[in-house]
Amino acid sequence: MTAPILRQLCEIRELSTGWKRAGQTVAVVPTMGALHAGHLSLVQAAKAQCDRVIVWIFVNPKQFNNPEDLKNYPRTEHDDAKKLAPYGVDAIYVPDVDQVYPDGFATTVSVTGLTDVLCGAHRPGHFDGVATVVSKIFLQTGADRAYFGEKDYQQLQIVRRMATDLDIPIDVIACPTVREPSGLAMSSRNLRLSEDAMRQAANLYPILNDMAAELRDGTVFRPLADRARARLNEAGFDEIEYLDLRRADGLAAMDHLDAPARLFIAAWIDGVRLIDNIAV
Ligand code: PAF
Numbered sequence: 001m002t003a004p005i006l007r008q009l010c011e012i013r014e015l016s017t018g019w020k021r022a023g024q025t026v027a028v029v030p031t032m033g034a035l036h037a038g039h040l041s042l043v044q045a046a047k048a049q050c051d052r053v054i055v056w057i058f059v060n061p062k063q064f065n066n067p068e069d070l071k072n073y074p075r076t077e078h079d080d081a082k083k084l085a086p087y088g089v090d091a092i093y094v095p096d097v098d099q100v101y102p103d104g105f106a107t108t109v110s111v112t113g114l115t116d117v118l119c120g121a122h123r124p125g126h127f128d129g130v131a132t133v134v135s136k137i138f139l140q141t142g143a144d145r146a147y148f149g150e151k152d153y154q155q156l157q158i159v160r161r162m163a164t165d166l167d168i169p170i171d172v173i174a175c176p177t178v179r180e181p182s183g184l185a186m187s188s189r190n191l192r193l194s195e196d197a198m199r200q201a202a203n204l205y206p207i208l209n210d211m212a213a214e215l216r217d218g219t220v221f222r223p224l225a226d227r228a229r230a231r232l233n234e235a236g237f238d239e240i241e242y243l244d245l246r247r248a249d250g251l252a253a254m255d256h257l258d259a260p261a262r263l264f265i266a267a268w269i270d271g272v273r274l275i276d277n278i279a280v
């Protein structure tokens with residue numbers, strides 16, 4: 001059954017408050033729509049662990065640092081609702097812009113430190129936009145649990161920090177990255193890749209895994225990264241924005257494996273920016 005689509009803050013508040021008053025646990029799955037199997041895995045986890053599930057769909061203008069990117073971002077509400085139908089979610093909240101950013105809106109939530117590196121260093125203002133909208137998602141829905149994919153690992157760390165620092169009573173749950181059979185991480189941006197580029201982009205995951213194996217064998221990061229960059233260029237990637245080894249907790253840079261770590265990459269292929277990361 002298709003879940004009701006709500007557009008007003010007062011509607012989602014009323015529903016969520018009623019559920020909580022009845023002693024039910026409420027989950028929110030924050031998305032910008034263009035749903036794929038990665039999003040649906042978050043919905044499945046939320047359904048399995050909570051009584052009620054809200055899917056939030058909002059293409060957040062504040063997190064785009066490129067107006068063209070915002071204009072071209074896929075908006076597929078009808079298809080998204082169809083994809084969600086088999087999962088029995090309780091509400092799809094697609095807020096009107098003025099429900100998130102009413103006239104005169106003048107507040108920015110800004111997390112320091114974690115936002116200085118990786119995507120934060122290359123997309124000025126992006127994580128302020130994310131932290132601002134996610135704090136609104138948490139406060140508007142009043143959810144007990146929020147589900148995020150590890151594909152956006154830096155975002156996950158920032159959102160956790162923000163919820164802790166602002167005393168927002170919500171558990172942030174991390175779910176594993178969902179991949180195509182080729183290993184390519186699922187992303188709404190994959191839709192913009194040509195067939196050739198999809199094939200070439202599939203080299204990313206094995207290259208990261210080869211690096212992880214060598215790091216575990218004690219190889220230091222820098223020379224390994226130089227070789228990986230050359231392999232990525234050969235595979236068809238045009239630009240490697242970053243390729244970094246960082247502590248899983250806190251994201252400090254590392255040059256060899258002496259603590260739980262993650263390998264992070266952002267790279268361009270076929271005019272599309274892809275990101276991925278794996279645990280090491
Ligand atoms: O990961 C996303 O899709 C977005 O950054 C989020 C968390 C929905 C905020 O707009």
